[in-house]
Amino acid sequence: MNRLSIILPAKNEAPALAVLLPRLRAAQPEAEIIVVDDGSIDDTRSVCKGSGVECLSSPYSMGNGAAIKRGARAATGDILVFMDGDGQHDPADVARLLDQLNRGYDMVVGARDWGSQAGVGRGLANTLYNWLATRMTGHPVLDLTSGFRAVRADKFREFLHLLPNGFSYPTTSTMAFFRSAYPVAYVPIKAAQRIGKSHIKPLRDGVRFLLIIFKIATLYSPLKLFVPASVVFFLMGCVNYAWTFIHEGRLTNMSTLLWSAAVIVFLIGLVSEQITALTYRRDQ
The missing domain is CATH 1.10.287 (Helix Hairpins)
Incomplete structure (x- = not known):
């Protein structure tokens, strides 16, 4: 039986983790749960300790992608599940992703509906990304930027050197899987309102979103x-x-x-x- 590791990158998400971790442990009692603390200055470490969850701490913030890479290297499971630490993703949906993964896929992504998008601007941007990625790969891409996904550990680790330290690891990993002919599937999910304040900044991340468009092309077929x-x-x-x-x-x-x-x-x-x-x- 495949061992499961659940990895949650988190930066100052103590209130959300206090609610999420008990629910996650109840939903997946046998899973290895790793919170990667990306330089938090709140009670993230004590919340993890109180929940009996392993916490990998960084002395300063290195980025969401860097946290994903650290967690993937430390995980011992054959299957990796990545979730946001802000409470948007439902622990009950982990089982749905794993069920689809067991049907022969190497990556299964939780695809958000329009109502789960963080604002109209983000929704329009994600719609554009999905359309462009679909045209580039020739396969339906329902949510290119979702951070909720299940992958086979050996396949995912092949691309750790490609993953950026910032927020665009979902785009990079998805296009890398398509490029390498590893089958990818999508499971519809509903993302809840995040707990706490978002780390997204419109001006800085507007430029990042434009760069993602070029990354989609250069990671697949320029x-x-x-x-x-x-x-x-x-x-x-x-x-x-x-x-x-x-x-x-x-x-x-x-x-x-x-x-x-x-x-x-x-x-x-x-x-x-x-x-x-x-x-x-x-x-x-």
Whole structure:
């Protein structure tokens, strides 16, 4: 029988953990539960001790992704379940994820509905990510950024070197699994209102969300993003040339610049494709 490890990254989430950990222990009494304390200055450690849960503490904050990596390295289970430590995820849903995992999948993600999104802006951004990831991979991606997921430990640890220390570990791990042909499934869930204050900051994380879009492409198949962009530049150059030739009877620098941009963007995509292939190559 596979041993289960449940990993919860947490930063100043003591009030939420005080409610969540007893429920989680009741739902999964045999599981190894690890709280990765990301430099908390509240009572996170004492709450974990009172609940009989292992707590890995960091002297300062390293990021959500760093906490995930630390927890994955320390876990002894064959199956890893990642949950947010803010009380959004229902411990009862762990069993649903595990049931789907046992049907032959290597990763099962808890997919939030629209009502579970943290605001309209976040909901629209996640909808865009899901659409782009679906187009890139050719597989339905129902929730690219969900932090509630069950994975096979050996498969997940293959990609620890790719995971960022920040908040985008779900995007990275999902695209890495698709790229490596590890089957991914989705289970609908409802996320509750978080307990406490969110660590998301609109300005900083708005830039992060834009970077995620490029990460989606570069983690799977860069040419699928760069080739259409190259074609757009080429067509713009052709349109500009046709307009200036008809009206002025000459070739302008703008047309030449757009065609040059098309070639450069295509070459960047070609090089990125080779780098991506090398990133996923494993020594036998």
